[in-house]
Amino acid sequence: MRTAVIVAHPQLEDSGTQRFLKEATTSLRRIDWHELKVNSSGHFDAVAEKKFLKDKKRIIFQFPLYWYSAPAILKQWMDEIFDIADVAWLQNKELGLAVSLGQPLKEYRLGGREGIALSSLLSPFQAFAKRLQMRLMPLFIIEQFVYQNDRKHQELLTKYQQFLELPIDFNFDQSQSWFENKLKEMMKEIDVEDKKKLELILEGYKERHEQLQELTREVSLLRQEDDQHGEQ
Amino acid sequence: MRTAVIVAHPQLEDSGTQRFLKEATTSLRRIDWHELKVNSSGHFDAVAEKKFLKDKKRIIFQFPLYWYSAPAILKQWMDEIFDIADVAWLQNKELGLAVSLGQPLKEYRLGGREGIALSSLLSPFQAFAKRLQMRLMPLFIIEQFVYQNDRKHQELLTKYQQFLELPIDFNFDQSQSWFENKLKEMMKEIDVEDKKKLELILEGYKERHEQLQELTREVSLLRQEDDQHGEQ
CATH class of the missing domain: 1.20.58 (Methane Monooxygenase Hydroxylase; Chain G, domain 1)
Structure with a gap:
């Protein structure tokens, strides 16, 4: 089973979280790391992107929460690459979201500072997966990476690798x-x-x-x- | 009270809906129509955009639903222009969403084809408004414009003008x-x-x-x- 990790980050080179996650995949053999970047005309090559995804069984959208959603570049990639007809080859693939948060997860609960659940904020991805008959994996949440100690980082590494490699309901x-x-x-x-x-x-x-x-x-x-x- | 209509559409020139809505604002005196377009370097001028918004009491985000969310260009505009400190001048402004749908609204209900409510799909805007202490207006929904007859279009025109001009709880x-x-x-x-x-x-x-x-x-x-x- 091959897995594509689609990384969407506006300042990728400054992200310690993404550097850590990339490092965590270097020992994994069936992972294709794919950082989103527009071409010189400011767009994506839809044909090349689709070709890249075709043989993947699992596709991970990986991004920091930006204004309660994915950064614009991921949406641009989705808007430019996919249409409803893509259900033909996307169906039965697995879609995972690996989302990093700058705030504690508890803020996204009733009574929290934001008060709206991540599962609601990210529901467009649920609708996306449903329409294209992909199977949405349980959210993978990276909570305030910079405040985590080494032990937490080690735990994160293992859980992240398992998220990428193990079956959904392992x-x-x-x-x-x-x-x-x-x-x-x-x-x-x-x-x-x-x-x-x-x-x-x-x-x-x-x-x-x-x-x-x-x-x-x-x-x-x-x-x-x-x-x-x-x-x- | 001045109102900014921020129009986000990937193919604006092809959109009959947006043409119609623009036409509907020509007789209104306190509306500033603002079509989003990146500059030659593929970005927005944050300073100019903020300056444009400062004296507006009401800000409308107007867009077609694209993959269950706003088109990427609106998210890019939000990502590049706003940060949390903008609460200082955004608070107490009104935020409205004018969203056009290609499908009937009933598909976005329990049991509908999509099965997820618009209010859930668009909840990132609720969180955005909350964080910046703006007041979110009730969603303005334009349902399958191309299938509407003349009478429906006339109704839409009136409701849209009222949405732009009347107080929230008129x-x-x-x-x-x-x-x-x-x-x-x-x-x-x-x-x-x-x-x-x-x-x-x-x-x-x-x-x-x-x-x-x-x-x-x-x-x-x-x-x-x-x-x-x-x-x-």
């Missing part, structure tokens, strides 16, 4: 296997001493994974029972 | 007085024969206006009684 098991694969890939690139340490970590990780799988199964059985009894 | 009385003024203005520009006919019409109109005013008062009294008894 389960716990898929997430764990994804981690194992990442560890294995890392092992290929390090020296012998570190390798031994990592092998031990991986060993322990797999063991824990199996234990966790069993626990998950038990919990889901208990939940099923609960659901059967608890419904009113 | 009442029946203000609407009637507005009509009288329009008739009087028309009278100045026609020959003597027609003038006499129009004077008769105006006479009758004023009389009906007074009768209607009285009826309105009565109805509102009855409603008040109803409200007092009917609340549970």
